[in-house]
Amino acid sequence: MKNPRAAVIGAGIGGLAAAIRLAHQGYAVTVFEANPYPGGKLSEITSDGYRFDAGPSLFTLPDQVDALFRLVGEEPRDHFDYERLDEICRYFWEDGTCLTAWADPVRFAQEVEAQLGEPAERVLQFLRRSRTYFELVGELFLFRSLHKPSTFLNRTALRAIRQLPKLGLFSTMHGANADFFLDPRLVQLFNRFATYNGSDPYQTPALLNIIPHLEHNIGAFFPRQGMHSITTSLVALARRQGVTFRLGTPVERILTHRGKAIGLQVAGKPLPFRVIVSNADVVSTYRRLLPERRHPHRILRQPKSSSALIFYWGIDRQFPQLGLHNIFFSRDYRREFAHIFRHQTVSDDPTVYLNITSKYKPDDAPPGGENWFTMVNVPNNAGQDWDGLIAQTRQHVLAKLSRLLSCDAASLIRTEALLDPRSIEARTASAQGALYGNSSNNRYAAFLRHANYSSQLAHLYFCGGSVHPGGGIPLSLLSARIATELVAERENRSPFLPL
Ligand code: FAD
Incomplete structure (x- = not known):
């Protein structure tokens, strides 16, 4: 008998983990990813001899990645290496x-x-x-x-x-x-x-x-080949488990019949699947892929987490006073957060986070240089004048770094790229460009995240940073574990309805 077919929508970290776990359960798994590359927020940028991890920079609970190798009987260190800082x-x-x-x-x-x-x-x-x-x-x-x-x-x-x-x-x-x-x-x-x-x-x-x-x-840990190697090593692991990747292939609809998810519409064509796991942000899963269904409005309308503005700067000097992770605090933290969450704007004295992977992985920058991932927390996208805010914030960040590092930071920039809430939203379909799904600004937040399964549609499950238990790499990996444990519990109880 052929293996039942499972689809994963999105090759973010949660989707990759779900695909590996479903393949291990015996499903024939296909991952559909809208971008031409896997990883979602966990991707990389290269420019003029500099390499940058595009999204996450801090790696905690690495055993959640190791668990995926161990699940299929592989030794994690043979494929993915990291060190404790x-x-x-x-x-x-x-x-x-x-x-x-x-x-x-x-x-x-x-x-x-x-x-x-x-x-x-x-x-x-x-x-x-x-x-x-x-x-x-x-x-x-x-x-x-x-x-x-x-x-x-x-x-x-x-x-x-x-x-x-x-x-x-x-x-x-x-x-x-x-x-x-x-x-x-x-x-x-x-x-x-x-x-x-x-x-x-x-x-x-x-x-x-x-x-x-x-x-x-x-x-805190650092993958020896950079954060992006979490993505590449999990894609390789998924492929070894027989997972098929369809990159550059957006899913257009989740097809339903009598209270069941029965397949996907891709490039205008219906494709039947026994099980569907959406790793796409839960808001865009409902709004784009299930527009005709009743939506769980209370959950979808929860306030979203903050977003980020990142300047990827290739710098042609080295700073011994800096490490891998560096924080330059604002003078008034309360005011900074009031700007983000109350006024939906960016303070003129933001806290600056500077991540320099070339401190640990020298080939991430040309000799004598450093790769600066320079990040400021900003509100999620509510239609602000981002071009204006970016120009102002760039000046404030450069002034702060120049002041605290006794240099003219702007004159050291050899290459520059940018990520902002609009591009995060466009590249990963994350509602309002939020980094972590819903914010946790109220005490009931944990109970107001979407479940890892659909209560309306049998065979539909959810994983990733926008659903339970939350955002960040470790929790997105845990969401995949919880979602696929639910698949294992529920799916052998119900018969498959072919499309
Ligand atoms: P996502 O990365 O959100 O990917 C979802 C994927 O689904 C995307 O690739 C998207 O293209 C695809 N998709 C959506 N709709 C469709 C469709 N219709 N068809 C096909 N594909 C679709 N976390 C940490 O742990 N440490 C950090 O230091 C950290 N820093 C961060 C800094 C930045 C700048 C950002 C952006 C995030 C950061 N995070 C950090 C958060 C972390 O990156 C995310 O929580 C995590 O990567 C989310 O993974 P995910 O599984 O939800 O998938």
């Missing part, structure tokens, strides 16, 4: 303070005490608490479907739910951090973790203080 990030403030966040928590805490005067023991206490909270709620919120009663009917889940008020469901991240630390620079440093899922530290619940655990206790 000794130094996580270098932080710079306008008052001249510089601080290195070492991976070793004790060394980091001592550095904080030396540079900021905050007792090292407080920092260690904060990181211990972050670990405890992660261990209490991580399993419930990240590793399982939140939309199945069985998720909640066990002792671990009940214990986590009872603890939620204590863990900070009712206070904000900023409120909790300002109560905990004396030094405002340290409050700012830990508030920044709200941006890891595109949220506002002045609104997002303190529960998100579980995020520093990932970076500071488990670790």
Whole structure:
């Protein structure tokens, strides 16, 4: 008997993981990707001898990638290699303070005490608490479907739910951090973790203080061939599992019949599939691919996460005072986030994130140069005058970097490319160019993400950063795991209806 056919819409990181998992379950899998390249947000740009990872730059929970190799009996290190960073990030403030966040928590805490005067023991206490909270709620919120009663009917889940008020469901991240630390620079440093899922530290619940655990206790990692090698190694793995890729092939419709998803319309032609997993943003899945169906408006209209403005600058000088990850903080963080989330614009003093992969992978820049991925958090696309905002922000970023690095940054740029909320939206079909789907700016956000299956259409499932459990590489990988576990549970119960 032939293997049942499964389709994955989109070759983002979630779609690649779903394809590998479905192939492992015995499906004949085809991935349809609108772009001529796979990876979605996890792609790369090359120009004049410089290489840039286009989207994600921080790699956490690498075991979620390893798990895909192990699932099919392969040794991950034979195909995909990474190292744990000794130094996580270098932080710079306008008052001249510089601080290195070492991976070793004790060394980091001592550095904080030396540079900021905050007792090292407080920092260690904060990181211990972050670990405890992660261990209490991580399993419930990240590793399982939140939309199945069985998720909640066990002792671990009940214990986590009872603890939620204590863990900070009712206070904000900023409120909790300002109560905990004396030094405002340290409050700012830990508030920044709200941006890891595109949220506002002045609104997002303190529960998100579980995020520093990932970076500071488990670790930050760097794939030796760059972030884009996550995509290339997973595509190669999928191909070894027999997955077919149809790149440059947008899906036009999900075809339905009597409450079931039964196939796809591609290039005007119907193609039958037993199972369909959409890795396309959930808003565009409904609006573009299922325009005639009833839409879950409450979920689709949730406020979206922030977006980003990225200047990819090929620089012809090297800066020993910089590392792989560098943050240049704004003077007034609250004002910066009010600009993003309340006024939907960009402050004149944005925090600048500078990622330089040539520090670890020298061939990413010509000799004597560096590849600067220079990113500012900005609002999602609501039709702002982006050309005007980009021109202003470029000036502010260059002025800030020139000031804090004692150079004329503009004169060092040899090549330049740009990504903004409009191009993120156009290239990945992400609603409003949001990086992480819905924002987590309210305490019910986790429950207002779309499930990993359709409650209207049998055989239709969802994965990727716009659905449960959320955005970012590790969570998008987990979404694929949850979606395909649901496929395994549900599909052998219902007969296939041919088109
Ligand atoms: P996406 O990458 O959103 O891809 C979806 C794919 O579906 C696209 O390729 C699209 O073309 C395709 N598609 C859509 N509609 C159709 C259709 N009709 N037919 C066929 N194909 C279709 N995460 C981190 O973990 N660490 C970071 O440091 C980090 N930084 C980031 C910085 C930037 C600038 C960006 C943009 C994102 C960042 N993220 C980061 C977030 C992370 O990149 C995403 O959460 C993750 O890659 C989303 O993957 P996904 O599976 O949702 O797919």
